[in-house]
Amino acid sequence: MFGYEVRSNSVVVKPTTVERGSTTITLGSSTLTLRKFQEEVMRAKENFVLNAPTGAGKTLTLLLRKEEGKVGVYPSKALVNDQFASISSLLSLSCSKVRDEGALKAFDCGNRKFVLTKITSESVEGWKNINELCRKVLSFRDMGFESITFTVPEYPYLLLSGTYDNFYRVGVLIKALRRLNYKEVSKAFSLSRERVVVRKFCAELLFSPFMFFDEFHAYSSKSLYGAIALLIIYTSLPFIDTKIAISSATSTKEFDVAKEILGEYEEIVAKPGEDVVRGKTLLEVDMVEFSKPWPGPSRFAQVETVMTDVVKKKMDKIKETVKKGKKAIIIVDKVATVYEIYKTLSSEIKDVVCVTSLKEELGCSGDPRSASVIVGNEAISYGVDIKDLDYGIITAKLWFQFVQRLGRLGRGSEVAEAVAVLPRVERPKDEMSWEELVSWSKRVFPERPADWFERAGLGGSKVRNVLSAHKFTVYLAFRDKFGKSETLEKWLKEVDEKAKPFKEEGELYLGGEATFSFSAFRGSSDELIVKARNFELDEDGRPIFSKPTKAYLAIEVGSGAENFLRKIEGKVLQLNTVLRGLKGYPKQIIGKRKANSLRYSLLDVKDPVYFVRSDEGYMRYLLSVEDSIAVVKSVGNEYKLLGVLVRA
Numbered sequence: 001m002f003g004y005e006v007r008s009n010s011v012v013v014k015p016t017t018v019e020r021g022s023t024t025i026t027l028g029s030s031t032l033t034l035r036k037f038q039e040e041v042m043r044a045k046e047n048f049v050l051n052a053p054t055g056a057g058k059t060l061t062l063l064l065r066k067e068e069g070k071v072g073v074y075p076s077k078a079l080v081n082d083q084f085a086s087i088s089s090l091l092s093l094s095c096s097k098v099r100d101e102g103a104l105k106a107f108d109c110g111n112r113k114f115v116l117t118k119i120t121s122e123s124v125e126g127w128k129n130i131n132e133l134c135r136k137v138l139s140f141r142d143m144g145f146e147s148i149t150f151t152v153p154e155y156p157y158l159l160l161s162g163t164y165d166n167f168y169r170v171g172v173l174i175k176a177l178r179r180l181n182y183k184e185v186s187k188a189f190s191l192s193r194e195r196v197v198v199r200k201f202c203a204e205l206l207f208s209p210f211m212f213f214d215e216f217h218a219y220s221s222k223s224l225y226g227a228i229a230l231l232i233i234y235t236s237l238p239f240i241d242t243k244i245a246i247s248s249a250t251s252t253k254e255f256d257v258a259k260e261i262l263g264e265y266e267e268i269v270a271k272p273g274e275d276v277v278r279g280k281t282l283l284e285v286d287m288v289e290f291s292k293p294w295p296g297p298s299r300f301a302q303v304e305t306v307m308t309d310v311v312k313k314k315m316d317k318i319k320e321t322v323k324k325g326k327k328a329i330i331i332v333d334k335v336a337t338v339y340e341i342y343k344t345l346s347s348e349i350k351d352v353v354c355v356t357s358l359k360e361e362l363g364c365s366g367d368p369r370s371a372s373v374i375v376g377n378e379a380i381s382y383g384v385d386i387k388d389l390d391y392g393i394i395t396a397k398l399w400f401q402f403v404q405r406l407g408r409l410g411r412g413s414e415v416a417e418a419v420a421v422l423p424r425v426e427r428p429k430d431e432m433s434w435e436e437l438v439s440w441s442k443r444v445f446p447e448r449p450a451d452w453f454e455r456a457g458l459g460g461s462k463v464r465n466v467l468s469a470h471k472f473t474v475y476l477a478f479r480d481k482f483g484k485s486e487t488l489e490k491w492l493k494e495v496d497e498k499a500k501p502f503k504e505e506g507e508l509y510l511g512g513e514a515t516f517s518f519s520a521f522r523g524s525s526d527e528l529i530v531k532a533r534n535f536e537l538d539e540d541g542r543p544i545f546s547k548p549t550k551a552y553l554a555i556e557v558g559s560g561a562e563n564f565l566r567k568i569e570g571k572v573l574q575l576n577t578v579l580r581g582l583k584g585y586p587k588q589i590i591g592k593r594k595a596n597s598l599r600y601s602l603l604d605v606k607d608p609v610y611f612v613r614s615d616e617g618y619m620r621y622l623l624s625v626e627d628s629i630a631v632v633k634s635v636g637n638e639y640k641l642l643g644v645l646v647r648a
Helices: 034-041 058-064 077-093 130-142 155-158 169-179 182-188 193-199 201-207 222-236 254-260 298-313 315-323 335-346 399-406 434-444 451-455 456-482 484-500 512-519 527-533 559-568 575-581 617-625
Strands: 004-013 015-016 019-025 030-035 048-053 069-073 096-101 103-108 111-118 146-151 208-213 243-248 266-269 275-278 281-290 329-331 352-355 373-376 390-393 416-423 506-509 536-539 545-550 552-556 571-574 586-590 594-597 610-611 630-637 638-647
Touching: 004 434, 015 111, 019 034, 019 077, 030 034, 034 048, 034 058, 034 266, 048 254, 048 352, 058 069, 058 077, 058 208, 058 243, 069 434, 077 103, 077 111, 077 146, 103 130, 111 130, 111 594, 130 146, 146 201, 169 182, 169 456, 182 456, 208 222, 208 610, 222 243, 222 451, 222 456, 222 484, 275 456, 275 610, 281 298, 298 315, 298 329, 298 335, 298 390, 298 416, 298 617, 315 329, 315 335, 315 390, 329 586, 335 352, 335 373, 335 545, 373 630, 399 484, 451 456, 456 484, 456 512, 512 610, 527 536, 527 545, 527 552, 552 638, 559 571, 559 575, 559 630, 571 575, 575 610, 617 630, 617 638
Parallel strands: 048 243, 048 266, 069 146, 069 208, 111 146, 208 243, 281 416, 329 373, 329 390, 352 373, 390 416, 506 571, 552 630
Antiparallel strands: 004 281, 015 275, 019 030, 096 103, 103 111, 536 545, 552 586, 571 610, 586 594, 610 638, 630 638
8 A cells, every 4th residue: 555644624615506497387286486597498499518517407408398209418437327217206206107117218298298319339138139129219209209219429420320230230331431422322232212211210219309419518528529510410400390409517628619519509598596406515535645745647547556545534524424324426437436435344243235337246235315425436527416514524536526426416405525536636716616626626636538539630530430430321211312402411511510529540450340439439348447447357358346456558569560560650549450550469567566467368359449549648548548458568577668558
């Protein structure tokens, strides 16, 4: 364990309030009084951007709108699942449940009826295919139900391809669109107008009258450019009048980009007023000073190494919170840290659950809304509205994560207590408003690491891939009906104009499967990289969950690899191609000397990767936050970091 000292600072964060409205809406047996900004959301006639604090009630947007079809687009599957569950729970309290089939739920609220569905990679569970699920939702629409669909950015545009069920084929199609014209591609892939119209059945559901892009500040790297491409598509659709809303709890560069694409819009801001959104928070900022600090922004990742110790020291406070019938939450970054803290807490407190991408495998899953103590990472940071969260311990690597995580606490008028564990930073004021706290966090946290994707020019390539696939589909769907109409021509030019700011620089050398993976919104294959960062692996690459660790994947190379590394800079290649070029097997490196060799686990993985060289602090930071593999060479008893292969 690193030697360290902790210096504590006490901060009072003032209550957050918004203006109260006078309008009420009835949902079954419940009557809700709206806030002022919610009234404006309900009555908006044009596109709008919504800026409201965490916990103010942005989630209700999809219920407030009266369009027959509404779609919520979110930056992660975890958030899709949570928002689907949140709205379903709200309707279950006061409406009659008509249908409940996993990814589809229907409710009769008397004056209004709703059918809810979520479309993610798991949505087909219990259904033959996604089209069957969509067909069922649209049949409810025919009976007067309003549909609300929850999804991530990739599904609307990939379902339009007409070949979604074959990812390899979609990837090959996207590759072909980069070098051939529409006529040649449609002939080569036997894609007629009739076939595309039939196969894009789900797209009729996803391209709805109202689109809601929520939590836009949470998009980064690959997901950001998928959302940008989708936003360009929606703001340029021919023959369809779609109203678009973009929401964010904080103002970010990404939010500004979205507003620029939107063009003309109404701005809705939740102003301070009579309704308390979040009560006063008594915040303890614990600044950790290490005897051997990590360089640059990686020092924010180093704090993770002491979080289990912090929780042990705060155990009495956590127990006291639970004894009062309240809840406590601990939010960290690494799955291994979540598991360590879960094991520590569950030995003394019964009702503890964890929330991560691996929760089922860890055996610590459960309903966070009913648990007394919740331990989680990024999967619990956004959108989750849990009542009675009185006490929390958090850490974060980025300012918007810090704000979101702290925002989980103190919903309503209750006074909450929180501990924020950070490296040594600028001391906060003794008393701050929420806005001042956000400004302080922006100053003291490092720039988000996802900028490597933008600097590499890969954002422009991803946007182009998405737009090419969509333009091709529109061409097929409407060419026979409208020919080369002025509307279609105008639309094509408008799409190209909006895409101009996103320049392509990185070169792509990918097969069909990897091209699809690069263009889509998805993580690495079988989560091996995630598992390797958190648990010791056996020689077949299987995690040993009883052995959480602070580790990373690496490829050890000799001096002869330098020439190959120079050749792959600025290019996106498949991981298996890079491994063969480096003539090395991946290792799981644990500390300075211990390394587990994984001789076969990654040799056939076709995920696209990009080689990043930078200062050591930044590269270690990428290893801690991205799906990435280090390239190292042995120097004595240590490994020198030559670069990082980041999943593109």
